[in-house]
Amino acid sequence: MAIDKVVLLVGGVGGAKLAYGLKELLPPEKLTIIVNTADDFWLYGLRICPDLDTITYTLGERVNKKMGWGIANDTQQMLGALAELGEDTWFRLGDIDLATHLLRTKMLRDGATLTEVTERIRDALDVQHEILPMSNDPVATVVETAEHGRLDFQDYFVRYRWQPQVQALHYTGADEAKIPPRVREALSAADAIIVGPSNPWLSIAPILSLPGMRNCIKERDVPRVAVSPIVDGTAIKGPTAKIMHELGVPQRAQSVADYYGDLINAFAYDEQDAPLTVDGLRTQPFQTVMRSDRDKMVLAERLVRWIETLVD
């Protein structure tokens, strides 16, 4: 059966690849992307939303493809000047990228919601597919580390390049954060919900930590598919496998399925892994490694075709 509305849950770079593939496959009215905002932070008085920007820039064909984030051919004049002023410029801010942060900060200070800001920016960048922040309320991932104690997420991820050993993760503010109406609507209208190949603990868990979010998803009697970010026991990019090890979770795709539990009813894993069967889950191997835009489109298409068979 053809699928009319897909909702994708993602974090940043890894999820953006699948988002790109789905955007090429599906018209705007058939795809809504819900994005983690627990990496968001304040820097020099600017509100930075790394995952929202990565998704928006990727869909808007502006992203620096080599990095997977930031703007292609951006300059760093401001950052160089800031270093000359004696600042520790550990977080890369391109000059073009800065415009996004300045506009967002201005709009937020003027009372706009992050949902409204995100829509304004994607409209301006000609991104037609809907991108929704998971919440308009601040949620912040805090990483408890062996070496440095509690670290704000960007300190852990960027400043220390995810090298500290993770002991625990907290999503501060989540208890009071609300699910925006459009996110609820998109989930209730979805014919399929896809959890992108993002880091389950760093990118997806904050979304699921919002009160009511797990239920909004679980109660939907539609394919609820997670795509494994673990391939052959390791992660394509970033700290997923490392964190699993540190949290005492076996570094294999099945651990991701186990982690999501009854949130999902189907699981897509990589064809390099051994055949995977999990009670209560439909499973299917795919080539999940996306090196080229073609890889992204092929995975998106195969995934959607498979999901269609699940509702037949």
Add this chain to the structure above:
Amino acid sequence: MAIDKVVLLVGGVGGAKLAYGLKELLPPEKLTIIVNTADDFWLYGLRICPDLDTITYTLGERVNKKMGWGIANDTQQMLGALAELGEDTWFRLGDIDLATHLLRTKMLRDGATLTEVTERIRDALDVQHEILPMSNDPVATVVETAEHGRLDFQDYFVRYRWQPQVQALHYTGADEAKIPPRVREALSAADAIIVGPSNPWLSIAPILSLPGMRNCIKERDVPRVAVSPIVDGTAIKGPTAKIMHELGVPQRAQSVADYYGDLINAFAYDEQDAPLTVDGLRTQPFQTVMRSDRDKMVLAERLVRWIETLVD
């Protein structure tokens, strides 16, 4: 008699030229520059201090000499991106210049005073001469205009390019603003106080509007010299003559002397003007038009030599 300590009061571009000449003439311990901050404003969550930056960039040999403000060879990548996001980019912000605003905003939000911020920035830019904001408390020039009613200063000055007709000027916040200790100290220790060739109504009046400031200056029994910004009935640059006309003040150098009144006891005017005598004032013609760095140094040197004769 040789002069040991000079204090210069200035606004932006015009005053920066004399500041540059004096900086070339006098060692750092002999010159303190007190700068108008009533043009300061918030833009995109950033605290912008146009006059402080113009003075700092000029003394640090970074200024865009063609404009008289901003950074030489700066780029406008951020501003171009902001325009693409649909914003009205009426205020020019260079990419390198942005670093100053970001650092300042961060420091202010972290509790630093504007005096501390200004010192940090000039240190980083190797400016040795002391630059002091007139106050650490916010004062904002508001321009009452015939066409648009009350305008914030930058709206009047930059957005509308000082074309609206000025009916009155207000320096909001001045009543509660305090004179920083270093400004008081510099004025009490000065052997000469020079009011730069800045716009008396827009740049110098806000400084004088601080409670106690006129007295801090007047009570000093030292040369207190204003340099006329009016040459041959007009202004070298900017709206000084236009504002005089709109406020019903005759457009000539003597009106500037009259405006300052007993604040000053000496007055330097341009040699193109008719010989000027004002009761109670020592007056002297100079070549006040500063087109080259050499002009600035020559005026600074002649001015200081003349001031030395006043205390003989």
